[in-house]
Amino acid sequence: MRADGKREGRGTIVGVRRDEGAATTSAELRAHNLARLLRAVHYGGGQLTRAELTRQLSLARGTATVLVRDLAGRCLIEELTGPVDATVQRARGRPTGVPSAHARGPVALAVDLRDDSFTVAAFELTGRCTVLDRQERDAGSGTGVLTDVAERLEVRGRQFGDRVVGVGVAVPSPVRGSTMVQPTLTEWQDVDVTAALGPVLAGNDATLAGLAEARRGVLRGVPVALHLHVATGIGGVLLADGLPVTGAHGSAGEFGHMPLTGSDEPCRCGSVGCWELDAGARGLLRAAGRPERGDRMLQAEQIVAAAGTDPHSGRALGLVARALGRGIGALVNAQDPEAIGLSGLAALVYTADPGAVTAGYLSTLMRFRRGDPPALLPSTLGDLGALTGASELVFDAFLTPRGLSTWPAPEQQTEQKAEQKTA
Ligand SMILES: [Zn+2]
Numbered sequence: 001m002r003a004d005g006k007r008e009g010r011g012t013i014v015g016v017r018r019d020e021g022a023a024t025t026s027a028e029l030r031a032h033n034l035a036r037l038l039r040a041v042h043y044g045g046g047q048l049t050r051a052e053l054t055r056q057l058s059l060a061r062g063t064a065t066v067l068v069r070d071l072a073g074r075c076l077i078e079e080l081t082g083p084v085d086a087t088v089q090r091a092r093g094r095p096t097g098v099p100s101a102h103a104r105g106p107v108a109l110a111v112d113l114r115d116d117s118f119t120v121a122a123f124e125l126t127g128r129c130t131v132l133d134r135q136e137r138d139a140g141s142g143t144g145v146l147t148d149v150a151e152r153l154e155v156r157g158r159q160f161g162d163r164v165v166g167v168g169v170a171v172p173s174p175v176r177g178s179t180m181v182q183p184t185l186t187e188w189q190d191v192d193v194t195a196a197l198g199p200v201l202a203g204n205d206a207t208l209a210g211l212a213e214a215r216r217g218v219l220r221g222v223p224v225a226l227h228l229h230v231a232t233g234i235g236g237v238l239l240a241d242g243l244p245v246t247g248a249h250g251s252a253g254e255f256g257h258m259p260l261t262g263s264d265e266p267c268r269c270g271s272v273g274c275w276e277l278d279a280g281a282r283g284l285l286r287a288a289g290r291p292e293r294g295d296r297m298l299q300a301e302q303i304v305a306a307a308g309t310d311p312h313s314g315r316a317l318g319l320v321a322r323a324l325g326r327g328i329g330a331l332v333n334a335q336d337p338e339a340i341g342l343s344g345l346a347a348l349v350y351t352a353d354p355g356a357v358t359a360g361y362l363s364t365l366m367r368f369r370r371g372d373p374p375a376l377l378p379s380t381l382g383d384l385g386a387l388t389g390a391s392e393l394v395f396d397a398f399l400t401p402r403g404l405s406t407w408p409a410p411e412q413q414t415e416q417k418a419e420q421k422t423a
Helices: 026-043 050-056 061-073 142-163 193-197 205-216 281-287 296-306 311-335 345-352 354-364 382-398 410-422
Strands: 077-084 095-101 107-113 117-124 129-136 164-171 201-204 224-230 234-240 243-245 339-344 375-378
Touching (some): 026 050, 026 095, 050 061, 050 095, 061 095, 107 142, 107 382, 129 142, 142 164, 142 193, 164 193, 205 224, 205 243, 205 339, 281 311, 281 345, 296 311, 296 345, 311 339, 339 345, 345 354, 345 375
Parallel strands (some): 107 164, 164 201
Antiparallel strands (some): 107 117, 117 129, 224 234
């Protein structure tokens, strides 16, 4: 989408930038086009040739050449040799470059914070991810985990230096701003993530998993999509043109705490009859007659894995699959998405028993929707969903004229000037 709200190229999802008003001076226009081009490289995952980017952004070829040279000069991209450009006369056979991530280019650090572990990863401009740290929470306290995360971020910050353009954090709680307002871990109640970890961008893990699917996964190019992430509970997000609809305070998408399957049981959240009691990991443990103790996700995964050979597990899976489908049907009635992404346990359950999920889904869909129900799409990002979404928060802020004006960092600029003088 362009800043004026129009779609930019076929199937391309580009977020709205609030700081990008109409460019009036030539310097503003240039900054605007540099940010557009860099975002297109980012969304394209470094796979698009300069010729394809030029067409997608409706730029003149000469303009694109100048912009690419500028971005390369600032170490934001590096142009690799690509295939022959079909738009150039065949006889000349000129290869077109592929603008890709620069070896000294920007890096987003991302954290996936969970009740029982955390992961830190680095993302390059084109979305390439390197997992740097993964740490289980053994006997340590929740507060101790945050101290450990802050310490790892400091170490990785030193490692990547001026290349770090921001830190994104996925948290296992609804958020208001950057505060965890109802985490499962009581020690994190009302913890402001920026107070604990410094200047970071924080978001709910299921919301960020959905954002990642819209940008780099199964919901890419889907104008209105619903994403559901099932773990112990169920979270998710509605995405319009690739942007999460997160509500007035950032805490929308708590679909697990809606009474979609009709029970009267009290839930840990303070409500009654919540969907996650029937369709999350807790629902699966209860259906299988297992106590809700220990690592519930691990046990739920074991039940799904055993369902093919053990009839008791198979029955439990069938019940939960049907409950999952019924809830999805109700949400589709409410939100009218074109497709539904499924991650975590939802993807596992759907893959293991698509028939039961689909039966539940069709049973609650309104009649007029049943002829062409929106597709259910299991995630391809797997465990990297929330991390990838956290990195997208950082790049969304950086890939704007204002964000790019901070690059390279003042120290690098000084170094470059010194190099130019000695050259
Ligand atoms: Zn609830």
